[in-house]
Amino acid sequence: MGDVTLDVSGLVSGYGRMPVLHGVDMTITASDKPGLIGPNGHGKTTFFRTISGLNRAWEGTVRFMGEDITNRPAAQIMRLGLVHAPQGNTLFREMSVEENLLLGGFAPRARAVHKTTLEQVFELFPRLAERRRQSARTLSGGERQMVAISCGLMALPKLLVLDEPTLGLSPKLKMELRDAIAKIVESGVQTMIVEQDPEFLSTLTTRLFFMSEGRIEADIGDGQSLEHSRIREMYFGVA
Amino acid sequence: MALLDTLLLALKTTFVSGLVLASLYVLMASGLALVWNTLGIFNFTHGAIMAAAAYVAWQISDPKGYGLGLAAGIVGALIASGVMGLVINRLLIAPFLNQKNVVLIAVMTTLSGAFFIENSALLIWGPRIKQLEKVVDGNLRVAGTVISGHEVVIIVIAPLLMLGLWAFLKFTWTGRAIRAVAQNREFAELSGIDVRRMYAVAFATAAMLAGFAGIMLGAIRFITPGLGAEPLLKALIVVILGGLGSIPGTILGAYVVGFSEALSTYYIGAYWTQAVLFLIFIAILLIRPSGLLGKD
Numbered sequence: 001m002g003d004v005t006l007d008v009s010g011l012v013s014g015y016g017r018m019p020v021l022h023g024v025d026m027t028i029t030a031s032d033k034p035g036l037i038g039p040n041g042h043g044k045t046t047f048f049r050t051i052s053g054l055n056r057a058w059e060g061t062v063r064f065m066g067e068d069i070t071n072r073p074a075a076q077i078m079r080l081g082l083v084h085a086p087q088g089n090t091l092f093r094e095m096s097v098e099e100n101l102l103l104g105g106f107a108p109r110a111r112a113v114h115k116t117t118l119e120q121v122f123e124l125f126p127r128l129a130e131r132r133r134q135s136a137r138t139l140s141g142g143e144r145q146m147v148a149i150s151c152g153l154m155a156l157p158k159l160l161v162l163d164e165p166t167l168g169l170s171p172k173l174k175m176e177l178r179d180a181i182a183k184i185v186e187s188g189v190q191t192m193i194v195e196q197d198p199e200f201l202s203t204l205t206t207r208l209f210f211m212s213e214g215r216i217e218a219d220i221g222d223g224q225s226l227e228h229s230r231i232r233e234m235y236f237g238v239a
Numbered sequence: 240m241a242l243l244d245t246l247l248l249a250l251k252t253t254f255v256s257g258l259v260l261a262s263l264y265v266l267m268a269s270g271l272a273l274v275w276n277t278l279g280i281f282n283f284t285h286g287a288i289m290a291a292a293a294y295v296a297w298q299i300s301d302p303k304g305y306g307l308g309l310a311a312g313i314v315g316a317l318i319a320s321g322v323m324g325l326v327i328n329r330l331l332i333a334p335f336l337n338q339k340n341v342v343l344i345a346v347m348t349t350l351s352g353a354f355f356i357e358n359s360a361l362l363i364w365g366p367r368i369k370q371l372e373k374v375v376d377g378n379l380r381v382a383g384t385v386i387s388g389h390e391v392v393i394i395v396i397a398p399l400l401m402l403g404l405w406a407f408l409k410f411t412w413t414g415r416a417i418r419a420v421a422q423n424r425e426f427a428e429l430s431g432i433d434v435r436r437m438y439a440v441a442f443a444t445a446a447m448l449a450g451f452a453g454i455m456l457g458a459i460r461f462i463t464p465g466l467g468a469e470p471l472l473k474a475l476i477v478v479i480l481g482g483l484g485s486i487p488g489t490i491l492g493a494y495v496v497g498f499s500e501a502l503s504t505y506y507i508g509a510y511w512t513q514a515v516l517f518l519i520f521i522a523i524l525l526i527r528p529s530g531l532l533g534k535d
């Protein structure tokens with residue numbers, strides 16, 4: 001088992017008056033390699049926006065490394081090590097790749113070692129080293145995802161959340177990114193990967209959460225397979 | 240030959256006076272652009288800060304005030320401007336940042352703030368007109384025309400300050416964070432940047448730029464509570480012309496307006512110059528609706 005990294009209970013949140021999350025419970029321990037799947041529009045992004053402080057939690061609690069972080073400011077939560085690479089690679093578009101990465105390492109703890117981390121990131125994504133002076137606006141979709149992931153790494157995360165890192169990418173690029181993410185996971189950075197495609201996660205995760213209509217409907221641990229009939233039923237509509 | 244000489248002299252004169260005006264506009268407009276660019280609001284206390292800074296500099300430096308000399312006056316007034324910026328941001332802008340119509344609210348709160356500052360200045364320093372010493376005494380003959388040492392200082396310092404501002408925004412952690420907040424507030428928060436703190440730093444920096452403009456103006460014009468009113472209008476024109484918020488655009492806008500004004504004053508006359516400026520303003524915006532260096 002090991003220490004609890006993230007402990008969410010009864011989380012309710014939404015937009016305006018409409019709830020999207022209807023009481024999410026999730027506990028992750030240090031030894032887990034977690035992944036989250038679920039159909040489009042069922043609250044995966046909303047869940048992560050809420051635990052990282054961008055959206056308000058209406059009810060429930062979020063604990064990270066034993067500390068209650070419910071509804072703390074996003075910048076504070078991030079500084080504790082819960083780092084969120086948001087969906088849709090929203091970068092600092094008018095800045096260079098290097099400036100984006102430096103800003104990823106803005107927080108004091110990360111800033112102290114930003115030169116070393118930058119080298120490690122460039123080793124992982126040599127393409128970013130070539131493009132370091134180029135403005136983020138001019139990058140391809142795949143390169144932007146690389147920057148988004150790397151910004152997260154620059155922050156020295158204790159838990160790195162990647163929200164659909166391969167959204168809209170070609171199969172070839174998807175494979176490339178999967179290999180890079182595998183290296184990140186191997187290096188010991190706990191990474192929670194969000195995907196719509198369970199196939200993508202099969203080699204990256206040992207624990208899979210399935211979100212449906214704003215709830216965690218299934219929590220599949222090590223050894224259990226994706227063939228799990230409940231998932232098949234809910235996800236693909238066939239039993 | 241005589242005709243050519245006259246023409247050349249006219250060109251030199253308008254060039255020099257255009258340069259002085261342009262440099263003043265750079266000082267007046269850059270802070271306004273920084274605030275628009277970062278916080279997304281127009282700060283109508285910008286002109287009032289210019290006036291207040293000139294008064295503070297006068298109070299500290301003038302023999303009828305504390306008599307501590309001009310250097311102390313300038314330093315004191317710059318610090319006072321920065322503090323004023325922090326207070327204005329805290330009271331008039333920060334409380335409304337999460338409102339949807341913050342742009343309109345800020346117009347109202349900063350306009351009221353400007354009235355408050357100007358009337359306080361009137362209350363404290365009275366209606367008697369004051370003037371600051373010039374930074375440098377004497378005149379200089381440049382290329383056949385006369386220019387005051389004070390104006391030379393303005394011409395030289397304006398681009399230097401812009402260089403400093405650029406280096407601050409480009410190479411320091413805080414400067415980068417200010418640009419980050421301007422470009423993508425949410426991603427900035429996710430990067431651990433304290434957005435409100437960056438807003439405060441940007442606002443204080445802008446207020447100090449306004450203060451410096453006020454101090455320079457206070458030695459050329461008379462210090463009245465309304466010292467910054469016309470400069471604020473000019474700064475607005477320059478910022479919009481340059482492409483809202485773009486600092487390189489603002490600098491370009493300042494030089495375009497400055498030289499246009501000098502040429503128009505010389506060849507068409509001071510009376511028509513405001514009209515000519517607005518014509519140029521409208522013409523440029525017709526061709527480039529988002530300003531000279533603005534993004535579409």
Ligand SMILES: Nc1ncnc2c1ncn2[C@@H]1O[C@H](COP(=O)(O)OP(=O)(O)O)[C@@H](O)[C@H]1O
Binds near residue numbers: 038040041042043044
């Ligand atoms: N900014 C928003 N304003 C209003 N509704 C939103 C917003 N973002 C997402 N939603 C709604 O919340 C629900 C969950 O969306 P989301 O969390 O993005 O799902 P997922 O990431 O699983 O695709 C959807 O019905 C979506 O339409």
Ligand SMILES: [Mg+2]
Binds near residue numbers: 087
């Ligand atoms: Mg999503």
